[in-house]
Amino acid sequence: MSAVLAKANADAESATARAWAVLEQVPDPEVPVVSVCDLGIVRDVAVQGQGVAVVLTPTYSGCPATEVIAQSVHDALAGAGFDPVTVSTRRAPAWTTDWISDAGRRKLRAYGIAPPSGNAAVHDDGPRPIRIHARGVDCPRCGSSQTEKLSAFGSTACKALYRCLACREPFEYFKPI
Ligand SMILES: [Zn+2]
Structure with missing residues (x-):
């Protein structure tokens, strides 16, 4: 590999790392x-020259947050000096809550x-989907598994409203899909 090409690759790598660091915010x-x-939901980050192309997979279809997120991603990267910034969406495979990171x-x-x-529903290679039975939902405050569902919908359609029977606090549950 020529020195010039190696430098170009290193520049693209650091620009890609910079783009990811922006997206973390x-x-x-x-x-x-x-x-x-x-x-x-960030599927791909491709740096080309001064520009960057980001591919997002929307969370819940019909979640109005998707457009807001695409705009925020665009503005953050443009603000960090990337030009042009393109944000596109990829709907398949569909996002599932399993993609939420441990952090x-x-x-x-x-x-x-x-x-x-x-x-979340998982599929083997066969024709029938396998649904793993839901465990109880643990209270995020005290960790108790003694909880009850109050409502299928919380502040947004993506969440359900629960109450902890141990510490008596209500909390929201991010529903698996
Ligand atoms: Zn609790």
Whole structure:
């Protein structure tokens, strides 16, 4: 590899790392404590010259947050000096809550929202989907598994409202999909 080419590759690598660092700071509009990276919706970051192209997979279809997120991602990268910035969406494979990172789950819990348990629908290679039975939802505050569902919908359609029977506090549960 020529020295010039090696330098170009190193520049692209550091620009890509810089773009990811910017994205780590872009919050989910519904749960601002979690970044778009924590949510696992950033599918691809491609740096080309001064520009960057980002591919996002929307979370819940019909979640109005998607346009807000795309705009925030665009503005953050443009603000960091990338030009041009293109943001596109890829809908397949569909996002599932399994894509939320461990760091994202910790942040949700610290924020008082029970993260989705690992029971999103999974599929083997056969024709029938396998659904792993939902475990109970643990209280994000005291960790008790003695909780009850109050409402299928919390502050947004993406969350359900629960109450802890141990510490008596209500909390939201990020529903697995
Ligand atoms: Zn509790």
